[in-house]
Amino acid sequence: MLLEDGAWFPGTAPIPFEQTYAEVVFTTNLSGYQEVFTDPSYLGQIVVMTAPMIGNYGINPEDVESDRPRVAGVVVRELSLKPSNWRSTGALADWLAEARVPIVEDVDTRQLTRHIRSKGAMRGAVAQGEQPSDDVRAALAASPSMDGLDLATHATVAQQYREGPADARRHIVAYDYGMKRNIVRLFVQHGCRVTIVPAATSAAEVRELEPDGLFLSNGPGDPAAVTYAIATLRELADGTLPIFGICLGHQLLGLALGGETVKLPYGHRGGNHPVRDLATGQVLITSQNHGFAVRGDTAGVPGAKALEVTHLNLNDGTVEGVKHREYPIFAVQYHPEASPGPHDAQGHFQQFLQALDTQ
Amino acid sequence: MPKRTDLRRILLLGSGPIVIGQAAEFDYSGTQAVKALKEEGYAVVLVNSNPATIMTDPELADRTYIEPVTPEWVRRVIERERPDALLPTMGGQTALNVAMALARDGTLARHGVELIGANARAIQMAEDRAEFAAAMRRIGLATPVGRVAASVADALTIVTETGYPAILRPSFTLGGTGGGVAYNRAEFEELVERALDLSPVHTTLIERSVLGWKEFELEVMRDHRDNVVIVCSIENVDPMGVHTGDSITVAPAMTLTDREYQRMRDAAIAIIREIGVEAGGCNIQFAVNPADGEMLVIEMNPRVSRSSALASKATGFPIARIGTKLAVGYTLDELPNDITRTTPASFEPVLDYVVVKVPRFAFEKFPTADFRLTTQMKSVGEAMAIGRTFKEAFQKGLRALEAGRSGWTLGPTLADDRVTSDSPEDLRVALRTPTPERVFQIKRALLAGLPVEAIAEATGIDPWFLYQMEELIAAERWFAGARDIGPAELRRMKRLGFSDRQLGELRRTSEEAMRQRRWELGIHPVYKTVDTCAGEFPSSTPYLYSTYDAETESEPFGERGIIILGSGPNRIGQGVEFDYCCVRAGLAFRDLGYRTIMINSNPETVSTDFDISDKLYFEPLTFEDVIEIVRWERPKGVVVQLGGQTPLRLTKPLEAAGVPILGTPPDSIDIAEDRERFEALARRLGITQPANGTARSVEEAVRVAQRIGYPVLVRPSYVLGGRAMEIVYDDASLRGYFEKAARVAPEHPVLIDRFLEDAFEGDVDAISDGRRVVIAGVMQHIEDAGVHSGDSACVLPPYLIGDRQVEEMRRYTKAFAEALGVVGLINVQYAIKDGVVHVLEVNPRASRTVPFVSKATGVSLAKLAAAVMVGRTLDELGLPDDLPLRGVAVKEAVFPFTKLPGVDTILGPEMRSTGEVMGLADSFGMAFAKAQIAADGSLPLEGGILVTVNDSDKPTVVPIVRRFHEMGFRIVATEGTEKYLRARGVPAERVAKVHEGRPNAIDLIVSGDVQLLINTPLGKFTQADDYAIRRAALVHRVPYTTTMSAASAACDAIIALRSRTGSVRSLQEWHERTRTEKQPHEAKPPTASRAPVAKS
Secondary structure (H helix, E strand, O other), X not given: OEEOOOOEOOXXXXXXXXXXXXXXXXXXXXXXXXXXXXXXXXXOEEXXXXXXXXXXXXXXXXXXXXXXXOEOEEEOOEEOXXXXXXXXXXXXXXXXXXXXXXXXXXXXXXXXXXXXXXXXXXXXXXXXXXXXXXXXXXXXXXXXXXXOOOOHHXXXXXXXXXXXXXXXXXXXXXXXXXXXXXXXXXXXXXXXXXXXXXXXXXXXXXXXXOOOEEEEOOOOXXXXXXXXXXXXXXXXXXXXXXXXXXXXXXXXXXHHOOOOEEEEEEEEEEEEEEEEEOOOOOEEEEEEEEEEEEOXXXXXXXXXXXXXXXXXEOOOOOEEEEEEOOOOEEEEOOOOOOOOOOOOOOHHHHHHHHHHHHO | OOOOOOOOEEEEXXXXXXXXXXXXXXXXXXHHHHHHXXXXXOEEEEEOOOXXXXXXXXXXXXXXXXXXXXXXXXXXXXHHHOOOEEEOOOOHHHHHHHHHHHHHOOHHHHOOOEEOOOOHHHHHHHHOHHHHHHXXXXXXXXXXXXXXXXXXXXHHHHHHHHOOOEEEEEOOOHHHOOOEEEOOHHHHHHHHHHHHHHOOOOOEEEEEOOOOOEEEEEEEEEOOOOOEEEEEEEEEOOOOXXXXXXXXXXXXXXXXXXXHHHHHHHHHHHHHHXXXXXXXXXXXXXXXXXXXXXXXEEEEEOOOOHHHHHHHHHHOOOHHHHHHHHHOOOOHHHOEOOOOOOOEOOOOOEOOOEEEEEEEOOHHHOOOOOOOOOOOOOOOEEEEEEEOOHHHHHHHHHHHOOOOOOOOOOOOOOHHHOOOOOOHHHHHHHXXXXXXXXXXXXXXXHHOOOOHHHHHHHHOOOHHHHHHHHHHHHHHHHHHHOOOOOHHHHHHHHXXXXXXXXXHXXXXXXXXXXXXXXXHOOOOOEEEEOOOEOOOOOOOOOEEEEEOOOOOOOOOOHHHEEEEEOOOOOXXXXXXXXXXXXXXXXXXXXXXXXXEEEEEOOOOOOOOOOOOOOEEEEOOOOHHHHHHHHHHHOOOEEEOOOOOHHHHOOHHHHHHOOOOEOOOOHHHHHHHHOHHXXXXXXXXXXXXOOOEEEEXXXXXXXXXXXXXXOOEEEEEOXXXXXXXXXXXOOHHHHHHHHHHOOOOEOOEOEEEEEOOOOOEEEEEEEEEEOOOEEEEEEXXXXXXXXXXXXXXXXXXXXXXXOHHHHHHHHHHHHHHHHHOXXXXXXXXXXXXXXXEXXXXXXXXXXXXXXXXXXXXXXXXXHHHHHHHHOOOOOOOOOXXXXXXXXXXXXXXXXXXXXXXXXXXXXXXXXOOOOEEEEEEEOOHHHHHHHHHHHOOOOOOOOOEEEEEOOHHHHHHHHHHHHHHHHOXXXXXXXXXXXXXXXXXXXXXXXXXXXXXXXXXXXXXXXOOOOOEEEEOOOOOOOOHHHHHHHHHHXXXXXXXXXXXXXXXXXXXXXXHHHHOOOOOOOHHHHHHHHHHHOOOOOOOOOOOOOOOOOOO
16 A cells, blocks of 8 residues: 555555555445445545454345446455354455455554544555555556546436336436435435435436426535536526535535535545534434535535534534525535444435425 | 532542442442542542442542441431532442432432432433333344333233243342342243332343344443543453353453444444533443344443443553543533543553463362353452454463463362363353353363364354364374474463463473573563554553564563552452552552552552553562563562562572562461461460361371360461361261361461350551551450351440450460561451450451451551552551550441342351451441441331241340330240240240241241341251241341341440431541540540350
């Protein structure tokens, strides 16, 4: 594991892999590695697990957030050789290997995490060999930076599809920028019909589907780079449709309404981030996975007068939620769908559905 | 909302003496609570009868009452102090029960005292099994099918629904007292009777057995704005059926998927809301069916607990401290995370390491006790270890136990691992019964080729843990067979947590050689921080653990640093009193401008609170672990004299490694421990010792014993707590001793002393700066010589020892301290027989009685010891030659007999008490009475007394029984005693002995016809009759005494209790009074109202 600033973290490879270059981030989730690895928001990222023992309960067909692992690479302190859990259908290492995801083991992941924390998220390479080679160094230097990188276009679905019963009372159109499966599951559980559309779907096409509400999903990459989506949302956020956004969807909404996004030094990734609901004063423990954030504070979002800040992160004061001052439009930076992570914020789904009903 | 301003004075209840199930963890939580309240400007009134704790240090609370933690005595404190609120959640079940009693009887309402932290309704709902089960049903959660029985008949109906095995859980008892598993009707009836009896409300829950299910615990906190966080998840390696206190446990949970974990988390949040814990923490236990993930709620404790102490140490999130602040009105988001100091407390800690807790048992001291582990807790302490992987933490935890294993190693013999052979069949059978040794039996089973699946089936342990153990065995084989030991080999093994000693054994070389090789290769551990956030935020608190990884986060203190070695896991003979000394001294070093570095492995204690020292290393106290820290820190010196035998044992190797030892020179410690050198010293000083000798073989032992004359006291050298110490009366029993109790070999000599029958014992604690010696306290034991000093009640000042002998003890102690060049603390034990003072032993270190003496006199010995160790003189510290003392202080021992069925309650030279209490009063009788009440041995004021004593005690017992008779007690005695009493004019009724038919002595006890038992065993062998009588008294909670001196003291105490109501007074007031009245010399106790008990 080599970082772009030259820091090198030796480890071992339980399974041979091809060298890979990507942004290196860490997540502090204690459990839920399978959900993390299949979360499309991690596209283009090498994920360092701060939890030291990964793979204990193996893998199973239910705990996936997309059809395959999406991470560019996995770095762990120790991989469990043999899993144990009543739902387990196999070992994590085999599953990652099958998906050709590089795994590096035996790394001092705490040292690596502390490095990223103090120096910021940066590009890195995982490659095999005793020492970092010049080739690897050169290729790492030439690899693209996350800043300005549109990855949603890569993470989205190719074609529109439907989920949920056809006769459901409520119909939601969901922009898939790299959507986690649990979001759709929760909508369906709440009695909705969901039409999942590709990121590039135009506003007119969305309106043709006659949704009761519009959902903007999570996804990877720099939100500011997804210019077409921002433009489309600007059209759609005119008050005619209730809109609910999560994570990248939240950032895109912020940009569409005139706000700005900034790259966080090392992002928020984990399942323990405290967020204050400014309306009630209550603290939610949330699941998070983002490297960018909408700029703002209690006073509001600069440039987006229509937006009111509803949630703030208690650790660093960054914006965690916004809502439109007039229209039934709101979004959160964290993941109310959890999976992995705590369920404290799942109420946002009901909040959205209520907005639909009062529409 | 910030803190409440309508409260000014808050009463805090401690948990009383250390007992199984309620130990040092409540000193930790109570101390945090006091500090947190003081920090917020509240006046804190504390009640705790346990003098060995830090929380009762008079410098902590504003008013410290060392009084019994019972409704009656706490009421007196309330009447006197008029607190605004009572915080009942920091002192275990004891505090909760007392608070509930005071709420129920109206005391709290009458005096306007508000319960904070948990209200009476929440406590009631959580503690009452039926109400709890109903609450769970309301929120859609399942509990094991169960109903509450109030009678045996009820119970028999219920068990037809649950089936066998059935689980019993008596209501409102601590540590699962009286609980158990019944496999058949006979066992069931017996257990139900005991459970009903032990439950203060005489009900017990009968549950469906979930034996073999996986067991988890969550630590939950909630504030009054309904913010909830989960501080920690804990997974038990041992499945349901073994009390969590007796289980090896791991944090965080290892084998739960996120989906399962979140379901448990959701349940926990729903539970704390439904029960209505409004501002504080609770612990919730779950069982999970390994086959299909079905989850049941087992129980909830609406207070801090052993697990919350463990969770605090495991995560760095101080639950008791935060819980206290929530109780006075703060919300989680208003409080800072004390470790990062930049992020708020309303978050959930994440771990980038694995924590393993291992229980420590004391069955070696209770050979007749049932060693099977059940739902009733039996362990007396625990060690915690932190590693980057389960394997590393597991091995560190096992060596941190200090139970003779250097990691996950086999015992030297099959019996040490409680198996009869290494055959797979025998092992499989053994594995079915949970015992302290099962984890080692698993190793034998894996080595014998038993597959993981078979072991999992027999033990109910999740295969994941067994796979981890399998990996350790694979690594051992690989290492043992490696051609050469290079850096790769050593690094891999060290990362798996193997100690140098284990590696040496695998390569058939010594620990030292292995370490030498490792050091040559430059392989050392690194130190990482416990920071609550897995490195996501910078942390400013140096709470460290070792691991073999790449980066170290500890900056050495160098010459400014002083390392204090703690006392490791609590055990009988080495408990919280040594932790008190370590903490007190650590704080003193800080005040003197040094940086304190604490090393300890005990998660229950105050010393392992990261707030107490400048740096905490949570590490095993083995030479290897300590020397690596010393090597890294390069401190000014290491303190070994405060933590009991654990650090003392490291003195020689540390000195040999060139490590500076602060205080008393190591050679003096050797003189005191080495029989021959010590004898020479005593002779040179002209101080009498009981005739004695050392033997290195059985034959030599017999020769020595014959030379000095029976009875003799035998014991192995270098022991604490009287381990394997016995009084033997003839050759045959001496030989028997070597067969069952102790090995003797040239490298394991035994010490043999003439046993002075019917002598008084005295204990002296003193402090020396190397120039001047000050006697801190002279104590007299209430029990006769032959009862271990830790098990004997003792009184300060002495009440039956003559002035001349007291003076001699003081002089001798000074002579020893001077001769040994003591710098710091010294304790000397004496026996006084026929007016002659004999020295029994000299301990140039902190003794068990240091906190007791400190609290009685108001002079903090451990604090002074720290100062003299860094060169201050006693003159500079302003310590006078005589420490004044007002009043009488009695220390009483507390025993684990109710927790350990099958154990006789007779006292002997082997220490068996787990804790102690203190009674402080103007008279001996009242001080003794308070101590008895605090020790849960309430004394009757009227009623019947059953007397059955052996012939040699009969003359002594007469005046005692006469006094009882004069007070109006009915005297009942067995035949011999009855005749003897009558002949001397004491009227007594006769009762049949157990074998003489019925009604007999036991019937009287069972039916409540007698309120006190005076019993001494007939001869040296415990007769079955006597044993049964004593057990009956224990089970039916009839106070009993097994020595004449204790019986006499009990009589004094009852007289005191009958003549006046006991008054309460805080330590601060006692000490103030002492200072103002300027007592010229140790006061004679006011109530030497009778002649000394005649000794036959």
